[in-house]
Amino acid sequence: MQTVLDLALGGISLGAIYALMAFALSMALATTHVLNVAHGLILVLGAAAATYLIQVRPVGILAALAVVIIGAALFGLAFESVFVRQFLGKSPEEILIGTILVTFGFGLSVETLLGYYWARWVHPTPSFTLSFPWPHLRLGWVTFSGTRLAILVLAILAIGAFHLFLTRAPLGKAIRAVAQNYEGAIILGLNPRLISLTVYIVGITATAISGVLLALAIPLDPYTGTRLTLVSLTVVVIGGVGSLPGALLGGVLLGIAEVLTAYTFGAIWSPVVSLLVFFGVLVIRPEGLFGRGSG
Amino acid sequence: MIRGIVGALVLVALLPPLFLTRDLIAAIYFTFLFMILAVNYDLLGGFLGYVNLGQGAFFGLSAYAVILLLNSGGLDALGATDIPVAMALAILFTLAMTWGFAYPLFRLSGAYFAMGTFAMVLLIQQVIVNFPGLTGGTYGIYVNPRHYLSLHLAYYLALGLLLLSLGLNLWVTRSRLGLAVNAIRESELAAAAIGIDRFRVKRRTLLLSALPSATAGAIFGLQAGYIDVDAAMGVEKTLLPVIMAMLGGSGLVAGPLVGGVIVRGIDIVLKNYLHLAFPALAIYGMILMGIGLLMPHGVLVFLRKRREAGFRSDAGSFRA
Numbered sequence: 350m351q352t353v354l355d356l357a358l359g360g361i362s363l364g365a366i367y368a369l370m371a372f373a374l375s376m377a378l379a380t381t382h383v384l385n386v387a388h389g390l391i392l393v394l395g396a397a398a399a400t401y402l403i404q405v406r407p408v409g410i411l412a413a414l415a416v417v418i419i420g421a422a423l424f425g426l427a428f429e430s431v432f433v434r435q436f437l438g439k440s441p442e443e444i445l446i447g448t449i450l451v452t453f454g455f456g457l458s459v460e461t462l463l464g465y466y467w468a469r470w471v472h473p474t475p476s477f478t479l480s481f482p483w484p485h486l487r488l489g490w491v492t493f494s495g496t497r498l499a500i501l502v503l504a505i506l507a508i509g510a511f512h513l514f515l516t517r518a519p520l521g522k523a524i525r526a527v528a529q530n531y532e533g534a535i536i537l538g539l540n541p542r543l544i545s546l547t548v549y550i551v552g553i554t555a556t557a558i559s560g561v562l563l564a565l566a567i568p569l570d571p572y573t574g575t576r577l578t579l580v581s582l583t584v585v586v587i588g589g590v591g592s593l594p595g596a597l598l599g600g601v602l603l604g605i606a607e608v609l610t611a612y613t614f615g616a617i618w619s620p621v622v623s624l625l626v627f628f629g630v631l632v633i634r635p636e637g638l639f640g641r642g643s644g
Numbered sequence: 645m646i647r648g649i650v651g652a653l654v655l656v657a658l659l660p661p662l663f664l665t666r667d668l669i670a671a672i673y674f675t676f677l678f679m680i681l682a683v684n685y686d687l688l689g690g691f692l693g694y695v696n697l698g699q700g701a702f703f704g705l706s707a708y709a710v711i712l713l714l715n716s717g718g719l720d721a722l723g724a725t726d727i728p729v730a731m732a733l734a735i736l737f738t739l740a741m742t743w744g745f746a747y748p749l750f751r752l753s754g755a756y757f758a759m760g761t762f763a764m765v766l767l768i769q770q771v772i773v774n775f776p777g778l779t780g781g782t783y784g785i786y787v788n789p790r791h792y793l794s795l796h797l798a799y800y801l802a803l804g805l806l807l808l809s810l811g812l813n814l815w816v817t818r819s820r821l822g823l824a825v826n827a828i829r830e831s832e833l834a835a836a837a838i839g840i841d842r843f844r845v846k847r848r849t850l851l852l853s854a855l856p857s858a859t860a861g862a863i864f865g866l867q868a869g870y871i872d873v874d875a876a877m878g879v880e881k882t883l884l885p886v887i888m889a890m891l892g893g894s895g896l897v898a899g900p901l902v903g904g905v906i907v908r909g910i911d912i913v914l915k916n917y918l919h920l921a922f923p924a925l926a927i928y929g930m931i932l933m934g935i936g937l938l939m940p941h942g943v944l945v946f947l948r949k950r951r952e953a954g955f956r957s958d959a960g961s962f963r964a
Contacts, residue, residue: 382755384758431937436940441754442754445758446894449695449697449886450887450932451932453929454930454931454934455929457928458926458930459929461923461929465923575879582759621774624770625767628748628760631748632747
C-alpha cells in the first residue's frame with residue numbers, strides 16, 4: 350500500500366513537472382515553429398538561480414522565487430527578440446534549420462560557462478538541488494512525501510494558471526488562434542509579434558518554474574539540459590503539438606512509466622522506456638495521441 | 645567550383661603526414677571524419693529536406709560493432725583479413741539497423757523527424773550503456789592492440805572515404821534517385837501524385853547516407869583503440885555534422901566541406917593556440933549562434949547572394 354502510494358505520487362508529480370516543461374515547448378512550436386534545442390537548459394538555469402538564491406546566498410524563499418520569475422520573464426523577452434523575431438514569417442523549414450543552429454550554439458556556450466564558473470566560484474562539482482522543509486507528512490497510517498506533494502500542488506497551480514490564461518485572457522485566445530491557423534489569425538488582425546513575444550515570456554517563465562520544481566525532486570547539473578529537452582519533446586510528441594491537455598496527459602503517462610520502470614528494472618532503464626514510448630507513439634500516431642491530426 | 649575545392653583539398657591533404665606533427669595529423673584526420681558525417685548528413689538534410697540529428701548513430705553503431713566483433717575472437721581464424729571482414733560486417737549490421745529505424749522515422753517529417761532522429765541516438769546510447777557486460781557500459785571498450793589501425797592509414801582511408809562521399813552526393817544530384825529526392829523536397833504531395841514511392845526513396849537515401857558514416861565509424865573505432873558512448877556518438881558526433889552542413893550551405897555539394905573547414909578550423913585554433921581564461925566551447929557556441937543569426941543559409945549562399953546583390957536587389961531563390 351505504502352509502495353503503491355509512493356510510486357503513484359512520485360510518478361504523477363514527476364509527470365506534472367514534465368507537463369509544465371513540455372507545455373512551453375509545445376506552445377512555442379505550435380505558434381512560431383521554432384525548435385528550441387536549448388529548452389532543457391532553461392530549466393537548468395531556473396534550478397541554478399533558485400539554488401543560488403536559496404542555498405548559496407540565501408535571500409529568503411519568496412524574494413528568491415520573485416527574482417527567478419522576473420528574471421525568467423526578462424530572459425524570455427530577450428530570447429524572443431534576439432533569436433525568434435527575425436525568423437517570423439519564414440517557411441517552417443527555414444525556421445527549423447535556423448533555430449536549431451542558433452539555439453544549439455546558445456545552449457552550448459551557456460551550459461559551458463555555467464558549468465565552468467559555478468565550479469570556480471560556488472562549488473567544484475556543480476549540482477542544483479533544493480530541499481523542501483517538510484519532507485514527510487503523516488496521514489493516518491500512511492506517509493506522504495511532502496516534497497512530492499508540494500511539487501504536485503505547485504505544478505498543478507502553474508498549469509491551471511496557464512490553462513486559464515489560454516482559455517480566458519484575450520491574448521491567450523489569440524495564441525491558440527495563431528497555433529491553429531497562422532495565416533487565418535493574421536488576416537483577422539492579430540499581431541504575430543506580440544503573440545510570439547507573449548509565448549516566449551510566458552513559456553520561459555513556466556519552464557524556469559518547472560526547473561525549480563524539478564530541482565526539488567532530483568539534483569540537476571549544468572549538462573542535464575539536452576536530456577530534459579528530449580523528455581519535453583517526448584511529451585510533446587505523445588500529447589500533440591500545441592495541446593495543453595495532451596501535454597498534461599503525456600507528461601503524467603511518461604512520469605508514471607519512468608517511475609514504474611525505475612522501480613521494477615532499475616533507474617537505468619527509465620530513459621529507455623521513455624524513448625521507446627516516444628517511438629511507439631510515433632509509429633502508431635505520428636500526430637500525437639491527442640493531436641488534431643495535422644502533424 | 646566544387647572541382648577546384650576538391651582538387652586543392654586532395655593536393656594539400658596528401659602531403660601533411662610527411663612533415664606535420666602527430667597532433668595536427670590527428671586534427672586533420674578528425675576533420676575528415678566530421679566532414680564525411682556532414683557530407684552524408686546533407687544527402688538527407690540538404691537534398692531531401694529531412695534534418696537528421698542522428699547521423700552520429702550510424703557512426704557509433706558501426707564503431708561498437710567492429711570492436712565487439714574483433715574482441716569476440718570469432719574472426720581470429722581469418723588471419724590477416726579479419727579487420728576488413730569485421731568492418732564489412734559492422735557496416736552491414738549498421739545498415740540493417742538503419743533499415744529498421746527507417747520505418748518509425750519516416751512516418752515523421754519536419755521538426756518531428758529531427759526530434760525522432762535525435763531520440764534514436766539517445767535510445768542507442770542508453771541501450772549501450774545499460775549492457776555493461778557486453779559493451780563496457782559507461783567505461784567504454786578497448787580494442788585488442790593487434791587490431792589497431794595506424795594514424796597514417798586511418799588518415800588516408802578517411803580522405804578516400806570523404807572523396808567517395810562527395811562523389812556519392814554528386815552522383816545523387818545527377819541520378820534518377822536525385823530527381824525523386826528533389827521532387828520530394830519541393831513537394832511531398834506532388835511527388836506522390838506523379839507516382840514516386842516516397843518511402844522507398846527516403847529509405848534508400850537514408851541508407852546511402854548511412855553507408856559512408858558507418859565506414860567512417862569502423863575506421864574511427866579501430867584507430868582510437870578505445871571508445872565510449874560519448875566518443876562514438878556523443879553530442880559532438882551527432883550535431884557538429886549538421887552545423888557544418890548548415891554553416892557551409894545545406895543542399896550544395898561543397899557546403900558541408902566549407903562548413904567543416906570553418907568549424908574545425910575554429911575548434912583547432914581555439915583549443916590548441918589560444919589560451920583562454922574560460923572554456924573554448926563557449927566561444928565556439930557563440931560563433932555558431934552568430935552565424936545562424938547572420939547567415940542562416942550558410943556561408944556559400946551568403947557569398948553568392950552578396951555577389952548577386954551587385955546585379956539585382958533581390959537575390960531570389962538560392963537553389964536555382
